[in-house]
Amino acid sequence: MAKDFPTREENYAQWYNDLVIKADLAENSAVRGCMVIKPHGYAIWEKIQGQLDKMFKATGHQNAYFPLFIPKSFFSKEAAHVEGFAKECAVVTHYRLKSSEDGKGVVVDEDAKLEEELIIRPTSETIIWDTYRNWIQSYRDLPLLINQWANVVRWEMRTRLFLRTAEFLWQEGHTAHETKEEAVEETLKILDIYAEFAEKWMALPVHKGLKSANEKFAGAVDTYCIEALMQDGKALQAGTSHFLGQNFARAFDVKFLSKENKLEYVWATSWGVSTRLMGALIMAHSDDHGLVLPPKLAPIHVAIVPIYKNSDQLAAISEKANEIKKALEAKGITVKYDDRTTFKPGWKFSEYEFKGIPVRLAIGPRDLENGTVEVARRDTLEKETYQITDIENKILHLLDHIQDNLYRKALAFREENTFGVDTWEGFKAQIEKGGFVLAHWDGTTETELKIKEETKATIRAIPLSGKMEAGKCIFSGQPSEQRVIFAKAY
RNA sequence: CGGGAUGUAGCGCAGCCCGGUAGCGCGCUUCGUUCGGGACGAAGAGGCCGCGAGUUCGAAUCUCGCCAUCCCGACCA
Known part of the structure; x- marks a missing residue:
C-alpha cells in the first residue's frame, strides 16, 4: 500500500485524497457525493462521538432522535433559514415504485405522489421546534437540553471526502431557555466544549470567534465558531454554536408561561460538529508517510509486530507479546497484537505507519534474549529499544507525550502562519x-x-x-x- | 449550471491515428524459499473494452447519440 503517495509539497489536495483512501478511512460510493466510511475511519469517528457525547451529558444534555424527513411547509416558516438552505435540499416527492412498461426496471409510480413533499433534513431546527411547541408550556419545562446524533443531506455541487459530502454524520444540539442570557451562556458553553475537545483530544489548536453577518447560520442571531488552520495554510471551520434568539420560537410559536405568569417566546440555541472533524484531524497532523493520529482518538494505541523465522520462535514471541498486551490493557491502552502469518513485518510496519497508529512495538528473537522491545513512535518516526520492565507505564507516558507533542507542533505551525x-x-x-x-x-x-x-x-x-x-x-x-x-x- | 478531460481485469494504465486472436504493472490464488522496514521464484485465475445505434466481411479502434465519473469555476459545515 501507498508506495506512490504524493508529498504535501508536491500536491496537497492529492495528498489528502490519497491519504483518506490509502489509510482506509473512507471511499467514494456509487452515489455521487456520498462516501462510504470504512472501519478504520468509522472507529475514529466513534472515538470522537464517544468523547463529545460524554461532554454533552456532563453538562446536562440528553440524546433524542428526530425524523430524517421534514414536511416542506415547516421549512418556509423561518425566512432566513429557507433562504440559506433552499438551494441544497433533496426532496422526496413519491412513495412508491412500479415495474416499467418494458418490464426491465422500475419507475416512479406517478399515482403515488405525496400530498406534501418531504425535505430530507439539511439540519433539524424546523422539525425540532415544531415538536418543542408541544413540549414546552411553563418555565418549569425549561431549560430543554437535547442533542441528536444523525445524518443530514446538503446537495453540494463539489464534494470531498469528509470535508464536504452530500450526506454527512454529525451531532446537532437544540436547546430552549427562559432568558436571552441563559441561551447566550449555553451557546458559549458549547463553544468552550468544542474548543476543549479540539485542543485536548484532537490536539488541534482553534480560535474561538464570532462569525460575521455574512458567514453566520441561516436563522441565527449570532454564530460562534471554532476555526483551525490546516497545513496548507487554509482555514477550516471545525464547529459552530448558534444563538438563535427567538427566531425559531416565533416561527413555530413556542411560548412558555413565566414565573410572572406572562406568556413569552423561548430563547434558543443550536450547535453542531460533523464528520468534517475527520478532515481537520487528518490535515492537522498527518505527514508524507501517511496518517498521524493523536493517541486520544486512535482506535488502536499500540500495534505489536512479532519478528520470527519459524513457528517455534513465533510461539515464544507470542507468549511475551501477549504478556505485554495484557499489561498495557490493564492501563487502559488499546493494543493489537498482529500475529498474522500472511504478512511480513516490513509490510505491517508500513501499514500501521500509514494508518497513523501512535506506537508500534516490534519483538524479535534478539529482544527475547535481552528482555527488550523496539518502540517506534508515529509522530516523530523515531525508534528506540526499551527494557520490557514496567513497559506499561513507559508506554502510557509515551502516549501522553505524543499527544502533547502533536498539539505543540500544531500550535507552533499556527503561530508561524x-x-x-x-x-x-x-x-x-x-x-x-x-x-x-x-x-x-x-x-x-x-x-x-x-x-x-x-x-x-x-x-x-x-x-x-x-x-x-x-x-x-x-x-x-x-x-x-x-x-x-x-x-x-x- | 458553465469550461476541460476520461470511461479497457479489483486498482492504475497502454492499445485507438493506421479496423484483423485484448495487453502491461500492482493486487489476487497455489507451491517453494524467505521473515529486525513494503521479499523472491515458478505456476495460475480474472474482460459484454461505459451503454445504444450505425459503417464494415470484420469495431476497444471509425461515425452519431446517450449515460457516468473526475478536474477547474460559482454555492457551502
Whole structure:
C-alpha cells in the first residue's frame, strides 16, 4: 500500500485524497457525493462521538432522535433559514415504485405522489421546534437540553471526502431557555466544549470567534465558531454554536408561561460538529508517510509486530507479546497484537505507519534474549529499544507525550502562519501565501464581500479573545476597533 | 449550471491515428524459499473494452447519440 503517495509539497489536495483512501478511512460510493466510511475511519469517528457525547451529558444534555424527513411547509416558516438552505435540499416527492412498461426496471409510480413533499433534513431546527411547541408550556419545562446524533443531506455541487459530502454524520444540539442570557451562556458553553475537545483530544489548536453577518447560520442571531488552520495554510471551520434568539420560537410559536405568569417566546440555541472533524484531524497532523493520529482518538494505541523465522520462535514471541498486551490493557491502552502469518513485518510496519497508529512495538528473537522491545513512535518516526520492565507505564507516558507533542507542533505551525497586516497590498500578498491574517475591518458586509471577491479570503472569525485595538480597515480605511481573522477557507 | 478531460481485469494504465486472436504493472490464488522496514521464484485465475445505434466481411479502434465519473469555476459545515 501507498508506495506512490504524493508529498504535501508536491500536491496537497492529492495528498489528502490519497491519504483518506490509502489509510482506509473512507471511499467514494456509487452515489455521487456520498462516501462510504470504512472501519478504520468509522472507529475514529466513534472515538470522537464517544468523547463529545460524554461532554454533552456532563453538562446536562440528553440524546433524542428526530425524523430524517421534514414536511416542506415547516421549512418556509423561518425566512432566513429557507433562504440559506433552499438551494441544497433533496426532496422526496413519491412513495412508491412500479415495474416499467418494458418490464426491465422500475419507475416512479406517478399515482403515488405525496400530498406534501418531504425535505430530507439539511439540519433539524424546523422539525425540532415544531415538536418543542408541544413540549414546552411553563418555565418549569425549561431549560430543554437535547442533542441528536444523525445524518443530514446538503446537495453540494463539489464534494470531498469528509470535508464536504452530500450526506454527512454529525451531532446537532437544540436547546430552549427562559432568558436571552441563559441561551447566550449555553451557546458559549458549547463553544468552550468544542474548543476543549479540539485542543485536548484532537490536539488541534482553534480560535474561538464570532462569525460575521455574512458567514453566520441561516436563522441565527449570532454564530460562534471554532476555526483551525490546516497545513496548507487554509482555514477550516471545525464547529459552530448558534444563538438563535427567538427566531425559531416565533416561527413555530413556542411560548412558555413565566414565573410572572406572562406568556413569552423561548430563547434558543443550536450547535453542531460533523464528520468534517475527520478532515481537520487528518490535515492537522498527518505527514508524507501517511496518517498521524493523536493517541486520544486512535482506535488502536499500540500495534505489536512479532519478528520470527519459524513457528517455534513465533510461539515464544507470542507468549511475551501477549504478556505485554495484557499489561498495557490493564492501563487502559488499546493494543493489537498482529500475529498474522500472511504478512511480513516490513509490510505491517508500513501499514500501521500509514494508518497513523501512535506506537508500534516490534519483538524479535534478539529482544527475547535481552528482555527488550523496539518502540517506534508515529509522530516523530523515531525508534528506540526499551527494557520490557514496567513497559506499561513507559508506554502510557509515551502516549501522553505524543499527544502533547502533536498539539505543540500544531500550535507552533499556527503561530508561524499567523500574520498581522496593515496595508491592502500586504494583505493581498499574504492571503495569496496562506495562513491566518489578522487585519482591521470596518464591520460592513459590503467590505467583506469586496475583499472576498478580490482575494477569495473570508472573515473566518471575529476572535473572542482578541484585544481591542483601534485601527483602520484594510480595505476601506474606515475606523475599526479590533482585528479579525481572514483566511482562505475550506 | 458553465469550461476541460476520461470511461479497457479489483486498482492504475497502454492499445485507438493506421479496423484483423485484448495487453502491461500492482493486487489476487497455489507451491517453494524467505521473515529486525513494503521479499523472491515458478505456476495460475480474472474482460459484454461505459451503454445504444450505425459503417464494415470484420469495431476497444471509425461515425452519431446517450449515460457516468473526475478536474477547474460559482454555492457551502
